[in-house]
Amino acid sequence: MKTIHFLPVLLIGLHMLACGGKNNDPAPPPYIPPTFEDKHWQFETTPVWADEFDYDGLPDPARWTYDLGGHGWGNNELQYYTDKLSNAQVGNGLLSITARKEALEGRAYTSARLVSKGRGDFLYGRFEIKAKLPGGKGTWPAIWMLPTDWAYGGWPKSGEIDIMEHVGYDPNRVHMSVHTEAYNHSINTQKTAHKIVDKAIGEFHVYRVDWTPYAIRGYIDGNLLFTFINENKGAAAWPFDKKFHFLLNVAVGGNWGGQQGIDDSVFPATMEVDYVRAYKMIDK
Secondary structure (H helix, E strand, C coil): CHHHHHHHHHHHHHHHHHHHCCCCCCCCCCCCCCCCCCCCCCECCCCCEEECCCCCECCCCCCCEEECECCCCCCCECEEECCCCCCEEEECCEEEEEEEEEEECCEEEEECEEECCCCCEECCEEEEEEEEECCCCCEEEEEEEEECCCCCCCCCCCCEEEEEECCCCCCCEEEEEEECCCCCHHHCCCEEEEEECCCCECCEEEEEEEECCCEEEEEECCEEEEEEECCCCCCCCCCCCCCEEEEEEEEEEHHHHCCCCCCHHHCCEEEEEEEEEEECECCC
16 A cells, blocks of 8 residues: 555656756857958047146146056066156157156166056047157167956956067167957967167157057057957957057066166157047947
8 A cells, every 4th residue: 555655656756857857958059259350440530538748747647647666567677657847848849658767666767657547447449659769788668558348357368568668778679559358468368569670769659559459459650560460369368348548668677678677868758649549449
């Protein structure tokens, strides 16, 4: 009798287990990053954001703020970045960022690093800067872009775009680069290009990046130097689908700029900037 009573219960239990262990929903498809083709995007001819530096005094606070401090900035740099007029000043139609040999907060040099974060943030576009670089061993001027929100994590996961980098011990060579998790100098996979530029020091040149969903292309005086194509492999290779902002600075020494020492006789050393302009990409 016990067997007769237990058999229906056992069969019901087995049926419930069988039904509970079976998932009739289809498995979700694997994630495939979107594929971008080169649509040969164009750019508007009027800047959507610009600073022409047609005023006097400190850089426009509606466009710029400052990174401050002297902790080495991840590169063992030797300067202390300030917001002082002596390090960042606008006059005669130019922005002057000046590195000086002066002691401050335990550092032997001062300089400035201007940042447009929160005042000029961009997703795709044409970015154009006309600048004259300082010379001298130990100087390390840069015009570059960083992510505004760091959506993919800390450096280099969220990316970096170097529109112009220069080290004073290599006077006429100008560098353009990008950094990502998959491609960066710390693992010797950095994507970069350089060019010998006649009178890179002492004359103005136009440094430009055209950034689209397909590629980042870098130009000097309108001549293509650098191309980094979206390989459609996700954020590790291409984190450049989020907003970025400008940085302008003159560093002193550091892992790269100080490789051949520092010539203190070159200070004060000034990068002059005629304009910074951002043009909107025209959607297709």
